[in-house]
Amino acid sequence: DGGITQSPKYLFRKEGQNVTLSCEQNLNHDAMYWYRQDPGQGLRLIYYSQIVNDFQKGDIAEGYSVSREKKESFPLTVTSAQKNPTAFYLCATKSQGASQPQHFGDGTRLSIL
Amino acid sequence: AQSVTQLGSHVSVSEGALVLLRCNYSSSVPPYLFWYVQYPNQGLQLLLKYTTGATLVKGINGFEAEFKKSETSFHLTKPSAHMSDAAEYFCAVSDQRTVSGGSEKLVFGKGTKLTVNP
Numbered sequence: 001d002g003g004i005t006q007s008p009k010y011l012f013r014k015e016g017q018n019v020t021l022s023c024e025q026n027l028n029h030d031a032m033y034w035y036r037q038d039p040g041q042g043l044r045l046i047y048y049s050q051i052v053n054d055f056q057k058g059d060i061a062e063g064y065s066v067s068r069e070k071k072e073s074f075p076l077t078v079t080s081a082q083k084n085p086t087a088f089y090l091c092a093t094k095s096q097g098a099s100q101p102q103h104f105g106d107g108t109r110l111s112i113l
Numbered sequence: 114a115q116s117v118t119q120l121g122s123h124v125s126v127s128e129g130a131l132v133l134l135r136c137n138y139s140s141s142v143p144p145y146l147f148w149y150v151q152y153p154n155q156g157l158q159l160l161l162k163y164t165t166g167a168t169l170v171k172g173i174n175g176f177e178a179e180f181k182k183s184e185t186s187f188h189l190t191k192p193s194a195h196m197s198d199a200a201e202y203f204c205a206v207s208d209q210r211t212v213s214g215g216s217e218k219l220v221f222g223k224g225t226k227l228t229v230n231p
Binding site for chain 2: 040042045048058088090092096099102104105107109
């Protein structure tokens, strides 16, 4: 079954702890994206990657890190430097071409303990 | 740079009434425009998109949108609202600042939450 899998669905972070959110896709899409969603603020881009072993900062990259070692995987690490990490995190993928839409996973909700 | 404005963060309609969700964009190049829907605690699902050609675009679940270049608008409509349409709706424009190997990012509006009253 083709799609985008985000895990876990819910995640809790302790003070000073790094946590990693998983995003895996089997759509064979080149581009992958991470967004943060807060109530009333829409979606804000954290990082994106057009190809393996390359990625770019989005609008709110501070306190986050990513890697793209495989085409299928684009994990996001929320570091302890991110002081307000509580949010809903969405991963998206896209095939080449500006007219192509982004496809979204079901999200991970991160909360602070 | 592209931007999107969704007028009205909350819209409430009665079941069976017309749904109209407003989206205005700014873009220095011909835009690619998208509408997405999000149900609680889920990801975004594509409703419809405009790329080129016919300016009236039909999507899933009975929704449609009309691209009006002169008004820089891409409003979403549905003739008759169902209870199942209650969700948050996002308008987005494709960032085409770099066409060759471009960034191909989407710029999203802040969303409109639709409530459908029985």
